[in-house]
Amino acid sequence: MDILVIGGGGREHAIVWALAQSPKAGSIYCAPGNAGIAQLAECVPIAVGEFEKLKAFALEKEVGLVVVGPDDPLADGIVDVLEDAGLAVFGPRKNAAEIEGSKTFMKDLLHKYSIPTAAYEKFDSYEQALTYLRSQKAPIVIKADGLAAGKGVTVAHTMEEAEQALQDIMQSKVFGEAGSRVVIEEFLEGQEMSILAFVDGETVKPMSAAQDHKPAYDGDKGPNTGGMGTYSPLPHIPSSVIEEAVEQIIKPTAKAMVAEGRPFRGVLFAGLMITPEGRVKTIEFNARFGDPETQVVLPRLKTDLLEVFLAAVNGTLAELELEWREEAAVCVILASGGYPASYPKGLPITGLESTDDTSMVFHAGTALNAEGQVVTSGGRVLGVVGLGEDIASARDNAYQRAEGITFEGKHFRTDIAAKALK
Missing domain, CATH: 3.30.1490.20 (ATP-grasp fold, A domain)
Incomplete structure (x- = not known):
């Protein structure tokens, strides 16, 4: 089966990498892709917002499945456009993607269905x-x-x-x-946790929990970013807390979306806070794979990702059991100098080559220059993932690989996953 993946970041590189391992996968196309994705798939120069061009390409190539990575096209209704043209698409339709596209909608939904979240007020x-x-x-x-x-x-x-x-x-x-419009929300103290789940209506299949690091600098200092690193599993968080999040937040939210006439199909990503009392509350919901959570969750998934996507699209997700690898994964983001504010682009990257099987590199903001050299093209440039028997060894492998990669202005947090080791 030929596949089109829409997007061009680290999340999409991880998705393409996982799909490429499926024996059912034929040609994989990625629009627009990046320098790393180009090693696994045919990159197509179509932007994620060019719906008609993406539809025409998918129909021309007769792809069996379209996978939508980023949030903007989902919120703008790309799934509606592609499905209405007869294409099979993994991702939520526009009315379901509003759970991420509008924080007001999300907070009102949780309030209506008594799903735990922070107190809030909304204003226009x-x-x-x-x-x-x-x-x-x-x-x-x-x-x-x-x-x-x-x-x-x-x-x-x-x-x-x-x-x-x-x-x-x-x-x-x-x-x-x-x-x-804005939402003004009570500040929740505690430890954050991300749980991504494959969802088809009321069927919820949670993935292994992960923990992101949003602030730019060590010790959770500095401005918020799109994520400076993550790890999975979470050995320091009791399984009962993770189960509570699934049973009291994610599953009720999926049911609430069905009740509202907005059945969700795709990846529902819950950003959660574990309070000092051990309770779980919802910070946010996203309507797609998280970035960089995807980069540590998918390398731990034993089940064929293409099989999971097709089960969700065909309505048979309830019949599928997900299997997970025991090994841990830690992702360290290498960012451009200046990120998350302004930063330069086009800087050469060296040290990407490696035959080491304890680490991998997912490209987030890279491109090929006229000479065919990999250069920076975004704020978050690379996600360096270490694998190991536990968080400590995976973390060591990630940082060892990260140190060997260079580009001018490179910066990264040195305390990713440190909370899991205390």
């Missing part, structure tokens, strides 16, 4: 939002309602910081129309 008026904010205390969380490339959330530790974030979002429009 800057003046009303500011008045409410001034009645609260720091720390407090300010969220742009729409999609903002993972950067629309400010955890404000002072009221001055909170007011500045509100002004940036609603008045300066730093996230464009994504900031026309």
Whole structure:
């Protein structure tokens, strides 16, 4: 079966890598892809927002399955466009993808169905939002309602910081129309956890839990990013807590979406907080594979990923049991100098070649220059994944491989997965 994967980041590289191992996979195309994906698939120069071109290409190549990676095209209804043309697509339709596309919708849904989440208020008026904010205390969380490339959330530790974030979002429009509404949310303390799940209506098949590191610098300092590293499994979090998250949050949310006439099919990604009391609350839902969580979860999946995708599309997901490898995985993101603010592009990357089977590299923001050399083309450039019998050995393997890769301005956190070792 020929496959088209839409996207061009580290998540899509991991998806293509996993699909390429399936005996059922034929030709794999990726639009637009990147320099790493090009080693496994045929990259097609079509942007993720060019729906008609993507539809025409998929029909021309008679692909048996389309897999949509990023959030923006899902929120804009790419699955509707492709399915209406008769194509099989793994991913939620537009009305279901709103669980990520609108934080207001997501919070209202959870509130309506009594699914645990932080207390919140929503506003489309800057003046009303500011008045409410001034009645609260720091720390407090300010969220742009729409999609903002993972950067629309400010955890404000002072009221001055909170007011500045509100002004940036609603008045300066730093996230464009994504900031026309805001959610102001209570600050939740504790430990974050990510659980991705394959979902088809009310059928939920959770993946192995992971933990992301959003702030740019060691010790969870600095501005939020799209993710500076992650690891799986989580040996320091009791299985009962993970089970609680699945049973009390993810499964009820899938049922709620069906009840609302928005059945979800694809990957439902829950960003969760484990409070000091050991309770689990929902921070956010995403409507697709997480990045960089995918880079540690898929290398641990023993089950054929193509079989899972097809089961979800064909409505037989309930009949499938997922199998997982025992080994641990740790991903360290190598970022461009200046990220998450402005950064240069086109810088040569060296040290990518390796025959080591204890690590792998997923390309996130790379391209090929005119001379055929791999160069930087994004803020998060590479996801270096170490594999090992436990988190400690996987972490060592990831950092050893990361040290051998160079490009000007490279920076990365040195404390990824440290929480699991304490």
